[in-house]
Amino acid sequence: MTPIFIIDRDRVERAIMDLGAIGACAGTGVSRTTFSPEWVAAQELVGQWCRDAGLAVRMDAVGNLWGRAEGSAGGKAIATGSHIDSQTPGGRYDGALGVIAGAIAARAVLEQAGPPKRPIEIVSLCEEEGSRFPSAGFWGSRGIIGTIAPEDPERIVGYDGVTIGEAMRAVGLDPARIPDAARDDLEVFLELHIEQGPMLEQAGTPVGVVTGITGIRELRVVVHGRADHAGARPIDLRQDPMDAAAAMIHAVIGVAKEMGRPAVTTVGRILVEPNFPNIVPERVEFTIDSRNPDPEARRQQYARQDALLREIAEAAGLEMTTEVFGALDPCPCDPEVVRVLEEAARAQNVPVMSMPSGAVHDSQQLAARSRIGMIFVQSKDGRSHTPAEFSAVEHCAQGIEVLAGALYRLAY
Numbered sequence: 001m002t003p004i005f006i007i008d009r010d011r012v013e014r015a016i017m018d019l020g021a022i023g024a025c026a027g028t029g030v031s032r033t034t035f036s037p038e039w040v041a042a043q044e045l046v047g048q049w050c051r052d053a054g055l056a057v058r059m060d061a062v063g064n065l066w067g068r069a070e071g072s073a074g075g076k077a078i079a080t081g082s083h084i085d086s087q088t089p090g091g092r093y094d095g096a097l098g099v100i101a102g103a104i105a106a107r108a109v110l111e112q113a114g115p116p117k118r119p120i121e122i123v124s125l126c127e128e129e130g131s132r133f134p135s136a137g138f139w140g141s142r143g144i145i146g147t148i149a150p151e152d153p154e155r156i157v158g159y160d161g162v163t164i165g166e167a168m169r170a171v172g173l174d175p176a177r178i179p180d181a182a183r184d185d186l187e188v189f190l191e192l193h194i195e196q197g198p199m200l201e202q203a204g205t206p207v208g209v210v211t212g213i214t215g216i217r218e219l220r221v222v223v224h225g226r227a228d229h230a231g232a233r234p235i236d237l238r239q240d241p242m243d244a245a246a247a248m249i250h251a252v253i254g255v256a257k258e259m260g261r262p263a264v265t266t267v268g269r270i271l272v273e274p275n276f277p278n279i280v281p282e283r284v285e286f287t288i289d290s291r292n293p294d295p296e297a298r299r300q301q302y303a304r305q306d307a308l309l310r311e312i313a314e315a316a317g318l319e320m321t322t323e324v325f326g327a328l329d330p331c332p333c334d335p336e337v338v339r340v341l342e343e344a345a346r347a348q349n350v351p352v353m354s355m356p357s358g359a360v361h362d363s364q365q366l367a368a369r370s371r372i373g374m375i376f377v378q379s380k381d382g383r384s385h386t387p388a389e390f391s392a393v394e395h396c397a398q399g400i401e402v403l404a405g406a407l408y409r410l411a412y
């Protein structure tokens with residue numbers, strides 16, 4: 001008979017508080033950047049949790065911490081985890097809850113069901129946010145799928161002026177050994193993560209089963225005009241890139257509004273040159289973060305946005321340049337893994353709903369080498385990347401119960 005896993009709420013709360021104390025700032029905030037002293041202390045704590053659960057612990061060549069229970073039948077591993085780094089400041093839950101969940105779920109399953117048939121691994125991924133090294137997002141998961149370029153360690157420089165290679169050496173890792181971190185023996189990767197949005201709370205549901213992770217494109221747009229006097233130059237004789245940029249921003253956001261959920265588009269950064277109240281600007285630069293989990297809808301979304309940008313630039317008679325500086329294809333979760341998660345939720349008596357992920361996650365990288373599934377836990381007010389981030393212990397524990405049930409179904 002398939003066991004039911006009851007997760008101790010106090011253990012979950014204690015783990016959230018203990019991990020949240022490492023790098024604590026701004027009250028309930030956490031600032032824990034990759035390869036910092038706080039990061040080292042957090043990985044040590046996770047290692048202790050893994051040893052307490054009876055797992056063999058090692059750190060791989062990029063800085064991910066792994067705990068492993070061997071399987072009696074061998075074969076590829078059933079892995080779970082998330083990232084241990086945070087935004088600066090972020091909250092106690094983003095990434096951290098998935099690592100806590102892995103350690104607690106693995107311990108519950110091993111204690112209650114004994115040694116697994118398939119190996120079970122939990123992983124604390126070293127760098128997801130890119131909050132210390134802006135172009136090193138997904139460093140840990142990219143190390144596992146083998147997509148870190150040989151020149152990256154010395155090429156990628158952090159906000160503190162230190163290369164990621166130097167930062168690795170400072171914590172005892174050798175960048176030359178990064179290829180050793182690659183794995184081709186992961187059968188399934190399960191990631192529990194906070195939702196970071198309001199959908200579960202609005203539905204009154206504690207836990208979500210993710211059907212797929214959104215596709216994203218980040219575009220940099222520069223509109224070139226001519227600087228002129230804000231008073232002396234008549235309005236009809238200007239080459240004003242601000243006027244065109246404003247129309248463009250309105251238009252591209254309008255495409256997502258017209259398409260409706262789950263399409264989103266965000267312009268979160270604008271640079272104006274010169275940046276003065278009484279000068280028509282010479283140049284306006286802005287970014288467009290545009291996401292959709294459906295491959296065909298995403299293609300249409302970008303095509304419509306690109307066409308509008310071109311039309312507006314042409315109508316204004318201004319030169320425009322665009323550059324894609326980030327892109328990830330939509331990533332469907334494995335249908336069989338989704339079914340296992342839903343079955344585990346039913347058996348554990350945890351109410352769940354199916355939903356896409358509008359945020360990008362390590363799972364998207366790891367999908368290149370394993371079948372993936374994700375569990376979302378309700379976020380209070382949908383807040384994340386802020387010290388205000390909060391998830392109720394009850395909801396966290398319910399998510400971990402689904403994870404434990406899924407680990408059992410996949411590994412025993």
Ligand SMILES: [Zn+2]
Binds near residue numbers: 083094095128193
């Ligand atoms: Zn995260």
